[in-house]
Structures are given as C-alpha cells and as structure tokens.
Amino acid sequence: MSKKELPVLQPAQSAPGLPGVLCCTPLAREPLGEADATDLAKVFKALADPVRLRLFSLIASFEGGQACVCDLTGEFDVSQPTISHHLKVLRDAGLVGSERRGTWVYYWVLPEMLGRLSGLLAPVEVGAEARAGALA
Amino acid sequence: MSKKELPVLQPAQSAPGLPGVLCCTPLAREPLGEADATDLAKVFKALADPVRLRLFSLIASFEGGQACVCDLTGEFDVSQPTISHHLKVLRDAGLVGSERRGTWVYYWVLPEMLGRLSGLLAPVEVGAEARAGALA
Numbered sequence: 001m002s003k004k005e006l007p008v009l010q011p012a013q014s015a016p017g018l019p020g021v022l023c024c025t026p027l028a029r030e031p032l033g034e035a036d037a038t039d040l041a042k043v044f045k046a047l048a049d050p051v052r053l054r055l056f057s058l059i060a061s062f063e064g065g066q067a068c069v070c071d072l073t074g075e076f077d078v079s080q081p082t083i084s085h086h087l088k089v090l091r092d093a094g095l096v097g098s099e100r101r102g103t104w105v106y107y108w109v110l111p112e113m114l115g116r117l118s119g120l121l122a123p124v125e126v127g128a129e130a131r132a133g134a135l136a
Numbered sequence: 137m138s139k140k141e142l143p144v145l146q147p148a149q150s151a152p153g154l155p156g157v158l159c160c161t162p163l164a165r166e167p168l169g170e171a172d173a174t175d176l177a178k179v180f181k182a183l184a185d186p187v188r189l190r191l192f193s194l195i196a197s198f199e200g201g202q203a204c205v206c207d208l209t210g211e212f213d214v215s216q217p218t219i220s221h222h223l224k225v226l227r228d229a230g231l232v233g234s235e236r237r238g239t240w241v242y243y244w245v246l247p248e249m250l251g252r253l254s255g256l257l258a259p260v261e262v263g264a265e266a267r268a269g270a271l272a
Contacts, residue, residue, distance in 0.1 A: 027189070028196035028245060031211075037186040037193070044189070048181035050173040053163070057173070060164035060260070075167075109164060111259040121254040123247040124196070 024116065028124040043117065046093035051076060052086045059096060059107050066108035160252065164260040179253065182229035187212060188222045195232060195243045202244035 032040065047053055058075060059067045069087065073080045087107060090096045095114075098107045168176065183189055194211060195203045205223065209216045223243060226232045231250075234243045 027193035028247075028250060030193075030197050032190050032193040034186065034190070037189040041184050041186045041189050044180045045184035048177050048184045050170065050177045053173040053177050053180070054168050054170070057163035057166075057168040061166050111164075114164060114257050114259040118254045118257040118259065121250050121257065123250040123254065 024119055026122045026124050027120050028122070040120070043093045043095065043113070046089050046095055049086070049089075051078060051082075052090060055083065055086055056090055056095060056109065060109040060114070066106050068104045068106050070104050072107075160255055162258045162260050163256050164258070176256070179229045179231065179249070182225050182231055185222070185225075187214060187218075188226060191219070191222055192226055192231060192245065196245040196250070202242050204240045204242050206240050208243075 027040075047056065054076070055072060058072060062071065069080070069083065072087075073083050076083060087096070087098070087105075091098055091107075095110060096107045097110050098105050100106075163176075183192065190212070191208060194208060198207065205216070205219065208223075209219050212219060223232070223234070223241075227234055227243075231246060232243045233246050234241050236242075
C-alpha cells in the first residue's frame with residue numbers, strides 16, 4: 001500500500017501500553033499521587049528526546065493522520081533501526097498506535113492521550129477563591 | 137514569613153530559563169523543527185521524573201499558588217538537597233519561578249509555560265478536510 005492510498009484514520013484505537021491513570025484532573029488543581037506521577041513521568045520521558053518529539057509531531061501532523069515508517073526515516077539523520085526504536089518507545093508510552101500492513105508498519109497518534117496530557121497541563125486560574133482565602 | 141501569610145501570587149513573572157520558542161502551534165498541526173524540538177525536549181525531560189512531577193504538581197496546587205521549600209520537603213522521602221536540585225531543574229526549564237524571602241525560597245508555577253505546553257499537546261481534529269483529501 002502506498003502512502004497515497006492511506007485509509008481513513010481510526011483515531012480511537014488504543015495502544016496496549018496506554019496508561020489508564022492519566023485522567024483527568026489538571027496537575028495544577030490537586031497534587032499528583034505517587035503512582036500517577038510514576039506513570040506520567042514515563043510518558044514525558046518518551047517525549048524528552050528531540051528526535052522522538054519530531055517523529056511524534058511528524059506522525060501527528062501527517063496528511064491523513066498516519067504515516068508509514070517509510071515516510072519518516074528520510075526526515076532524520078539517524079538509521080532506520082534507531083527510528084524504529086524511537087517509535088517503539090512512543091508506542092510503549094501509549095502515545096502512538098501502530099499496525100503492520102504488508103512490508104511496512106503504519107503509525108498514528110492516539111488523540112485521547114494527547115487530550116489527557118493537554119488537560120493535565122492546563123493552567124488553573126489562581127483566582128478570586130485563593131485570594132479571598134489569603135485575605136480572610 | 138509563614139505559609140499563612142503568603143502574598144497574592146504574581147503569575148506573570150518569568151524564570152530566566154524560559155525558552156522563548158514554545159509557542160504556539162500544536163505539534164499535531166505542523167511538524168516541529170529541530171530547534172523547537174530540542175528546547176521542548178528539555179522541558180519534558182524536566183517533567184520526566186516522578187519526584188519532580190509531584191513537586192511541580194504540589195507547587196501548582198498549593199494554596200495561594202506558591203510554596204516555600206519548607207512546605208515541600210516533608211512530602212517526599214528524599215533529602216532537602218535532592219529536593220532543591222529537582223526544584224532547580226524545574227526552574228531552569230522555565231516551569232517554575234522562585235524568590236528568596238529571608239531564610240526560605242518560595243516557588244510558583246509559571247502559568248504561561250503550562251499554557252504553552254497544554255496548547256502544544258492539544259489534539260487536532262483529523263476531520264472533514266483530511267478525509268475529503270483521502271477520498272478525492
């Protein structure tokens with residue numbers, strides 16, 4: 001299958017490694033517990049590498065929402081095994097899903113994980129409530 | 137100054153290490169460049185540790201929006217120098233601001249950085265446009 005024949009994305013498909021814990025209270029609203037922090041740190045560790053971040057962004061923004069590993073390797077000055085390793089790290093962290101079709105493996109970003117991360121990092125207004133408390 | 141006398145938060149104050157690059161297009165909308173990915177990976181690396189994540193969340197959710205280092209150390213099974221090291225990593229990544237007041241250093245989360253991270257990780261709808269392209 002060529003990249004011009006990509007089927008419609010199936011965004012709801014989950015990766016096996018998707019941590020179930022990353023839901024949903026912003027970490028600025030209440031303190032993270034130890035178990036949640038351990039799970040979340042693994043996801044951030046997967047994103048804490050420039051090549052993985054670029055891979056992740058490239059997949060996420062790829063036309064049609066998914067990319068063949070053959071679409072990705074040309075963008076980086078690293079070997080295909082290295083790219084495959086980075087993709088495995090992203091998949092194990094629950095950030096991307098993948099499926100083999102013939103010779104190639106296709107990858108797509110799992111939007112629910114993106115949504116959870118975005119929600120966890122959402123700023124929380126330190127507003128009237130806290131200030132009223134400080135003045136009381 | 138006791139923690140009961142915390143002044144009103146100054147959320148707009150920036151840390152010296154705040155990367156200027158982290159703005160504003162979701163990484164699912166267009167591929168991250170190399171320089172942006174390098175800067176962003178440093179921020180995620182700062183968050184890729186369970187103790188730092190809990191520290192960050194504890195500061196962010198602390199009553200009044202800021203916390204003295206004396207408020208934080210009791211929550212962790214690590215030494216105060218270790219806590220101070222982790223706080224320095226968070227500060228250097230532009231995630232928290234800090235100020236010494238007498239004996240203690242006070243920390244607060246920089247909400248603009250949280251907002252940028254949250255925006256960068258926002259899911260992008262793979263919607264009608266991409267599907268129409270796939271079907272054309």
